[in-house]
Each structure stands twice: as structure tokens, then as C-alpha cells.
Amino acid sequence: MSILVYIEHAEGTIKKTSLEAVSYASALGEKEGKEVTAVALGAIEEGALAKAGAAGAKKVLHVADDKLNDGVIQAHASAVAQAFEQAGADTLVLAKSSLGDAVAARLSIKLKAGLASNVVALPEEDGGYKVRRSIYTGKAFTDTVITTSNKILAVKKNAVPLKSDGADASVEAFQVNLEESDFAAKITATDKATDEISLPEADIVVSGGRGMKGPENWHLIENLAKAMGAATGCSKPVSDSEWRPHHEHVGQTGVKVAPSLYVAVGISGAIQHLAGVNASKFILVINKDPEAPFFKAADYGIVGDAFEILPKLTEAVKAI
Numbered sequence: 015m016s017i018l019v020y021i022e023h024a025e026g027t028i029k030k031t032s033l034e035a036v037s038y039a040s041a042l043g044e045k046e047g048k049e050v051t052a053v054a055l056g057a058i059e060e061g062a063l064a065k066a067g068a069a070g071a072k073k074v075l076h077v078a079d080d081k082l083n084d085g086v087i088q089a090h091a092s093a094v095a096q097a098f099e100q101a102g103a104d105t106l107v108l109a110k111s112s113l114g115d116a117v118a119a120r121l122s123i124k125l126k127a128g129l130a131s132n133v134v135a136l137p138e139e140d141g142g143y144k145v146r147r148s149i150y151t152g153k154a155f156t157d158t159v160i161t162t163s164n165k166i167l168a169v170k171k172n173a174v175p176l177k178s179d180g181a182d183a184s185v186e187a188f189q190v191n192l193e194e195s196d197f198a199a200k201i202t203a204t205d206k207a208t209d210e211i212s213l214p215e216a217d218i219v220v221s222g223g224r225g226m227k228g229p230e231n232w233h234l235i236e237n238l239a240k241a242m243g244a245a246t247g248c249s250k251p252v253s254d255s256e257w258r259p260h261h262e263h264v265g266q267t268g269v270k271v272a273p274s275l276y277v278a279v280g281i282s283g284a285i286q287h288l289a290g291v292n293a294s295k296f297i298l299v300i301n302k303d304p305e306a307p308f309f310k311a312a313d314y315g316i317v318g319d320a321f322e323i324l325p326k327l328t329e330a331v332k333a334i
């Protein structure tokens with residue numbers, strides 16, 4: 015038996031979350047004595063696919079069909095099911111994402127596989143195949159036992175270490191049979207509303223709160239974000255006051271982010287805001303009040319005036 019990993023890619027590059035999924039599968043493969051094969055769908059160069067090897071995949075099955083470029087969910091599920099059979103797999107690993115969720119749900123039916131989502135650790139043989147999952151936006155964990163022989167594990171972003179020392183994977187062209195019904199719903203056009211980095215997917219987020227005093231000061235947040243290659247976010251009162259658009263509002267009632275680094279500037283750290291950021295790997299808080307609750311959730315903190323710190327921090331980042 016082997017482990018199959020469903021790889022997502024964007025503009026010719028494998029997504030970091032998918033490399034995390036391959037890394038997880040690699041550790042699982044070592045534990046269970048199974049080889050790791052990945053499957054990628056749509057247009058992506060062989061050289062880019064071979065990089066899945068660094069994270070632990072021995073082989074990548076590539077279905078180079080342009081019709082699969084835009085996450086056509088049903089067709090992706092059919093193609094991955096065929097790759098699952100080809101690889102002789104009993105476990106499918108993928109990244110927890112909106113496309114991953116949709117594909118995994120369909121594959122769970124197709125493969126008669128128990129599905130565990132938001133997985134944060136390797137399974138344990140403890141009264142069955144026990145998988146630890148993150149729930150309630152990272153505030154609690156739950157153990158789920160999968161009882162089927164086929165299994166699907168959707169790995170939570172930033173929850174597992176990224177492996178990067180493997181040799182290039184071999185890439186094999188793979189033909190699949192897709193039916194008209196697999197394309198019953200398809201994306202015909204995608205218009206980018208903005209060139210900004212997508213907030214839910216961003217690896218670094220710089221977010222501002224009411225401490226920024228007004229929209230006229232937002233260039234300080236934007237300058238730091240630009241220097242760091244980050245997306246910008248904000249607290250709810252900031253978007254309610256129309257200092258920033260609503261799609262930037264982070265928290266319980268807004269966007270949930272899971273970056274490697276979340277920089278919170280002039281945000282107090284109310285529980286409703288923290289609900290949207292606690293999947294971040296590292297949190298840096300900049301606040302002039304040393305008692306601000308956000309410092310309790312922070313990995314790094316700077317106590318001081320954002321208006322003095324932000325320009326200095328931006329210059330320091332630019333100098334790196």
C-alpha cells in the first residue's frame with residue numbers, strides 16, 4: 015500500500031500548504047512503511063512538480079489536462095480517485111483548503127474512506143486509527159478514530175514541519191478518463207478584483223486596529239506589508255468605520271488567517287479578533303499599552319507607539 019497526496023498549485027508553483035501535506039505524508043510513510051506518491055492536475059511544469067520530492071514524494075503523477083486548470087471540483091475528485099487506484103494507495107493526504115475540502119468530501123464517498131479534516135499530528139494506533147484534529151479555530155483538539163480501510167487526512171496549515179531535504183521526485187504523465195458529468199459545473203471566467211495578496215492564503219499578514227487612529231495613517235501598514243510581501247488586514251471596528259474594506263476584517267466574524275507571521279499593530283487582542291488569528295505560526299504585537307491582551311497570545315511583542323515603530327521597522331525590513 016502507498017500514500018497519495020493531492021497537490022494544489024498556483025501560477026506554476028506548488029502551494030506551501032501542499033508541500034506541508036507531502037511532508038506529513040512522508041513522515042506517515044516512514045511510520046507505516048509506505049511510499050509517497052503525489053498527484054497534480056492541470057498545467058504545471060515538470061521541474062516545479064519534481065520539487066515535491068524535497069518534501070518527501072518519490073513520484074508525482076501529472077494529469078496535464080488544461081481542462082483541470084481551474085479547480086473543477088467533480089473532475090478533480092474523479093482524477094484523484096483514479097490516481098489513488100493507480101498508486102495502490104489506501105491513504106489520501108491533502109491540505110485543508112476550500113478546494114481541498116470540496117474534493118475531499120466527494121472522494122470520501124467515492125473511495126468509501128473515513129475523512130479527518132484539520133489534522134495536526136500523525137495518527138496513532140490507539141483503540142483504532144486515531145487522528146488528532148484542531149477544532150473551534152484552534153482553541154481545542156479532538157481525537158477522531160477512522161474505522162474504514164481507506165482514509166483521507168486533510169492537514170491543517172502550519173501544523174506540521176516542512177521537510178525540504180528530499181531528492182527530486184520522478185514525474186510521470188498520467189491519463190485519466192473523465193466524463194461530461196465531471197464538468198457539470200465549471201468556472202468559465204475568473205476576474206481578479208485586486209492584485210493584492212489574498213488574505214486567507216497569505217504567508218505574512220500585517221494588520222492594523224483602532225490604534226492607527228484613522229485611514230490617513232494606513233500607508234504605514236501598507237508600507238510595512240509591501241516590504242514584507244504581506245497581505246493587509248484590520249480589526250472589525252476599523253472596517254466598520256470604513257477605514258478599510260470589509261474583506262480585510264480579521265476575526266470571528268471576518269476572515270480566518272493562518273500565516274507564518276501575523277503582525278498586529280494597534281489592535282487590543284479581543285477574543286473575537288484572536289479567533290481569526292490563532293492558527294498563525296508566529297504573532298508579533300505592536301501596542302503602546304503593555305497590558306494589551308494581545309501580548310498574551312504573542313510570540314514577540316514591541317511596546318511602543320506604532321507611529322514611531324512602523325517606519326523604523328519598514329526601513330529595517332527593506333535593508334535585509
Ligand code: FAD
Binds near residue numbers: 251263
Ligand atoms: P481597540 O480595542 O480600541 O484597541 C486599540 C488598541 O490600540 C489598544 O490596545 C491601544 O492600546 C492600541 N493603541 C492605541 N494607540 C496606539 C499607538 N499609537 N501605537 C500602538 N498601539 C496603540 N473584532 C475583530 O477584530 N474581529 C471580529 O471578527 C470581531 N467580531 C466580533 C463579534 C462580536 C459578536 C462582537 C461583540 C465583537 C466583535 N469584534 C470583533 C470586536 C472586538 O470585541 C473588539 O471590539 C475589537 O477587536 C477591537 O478592535 P481594536 O483592537 O482595533 O480596537
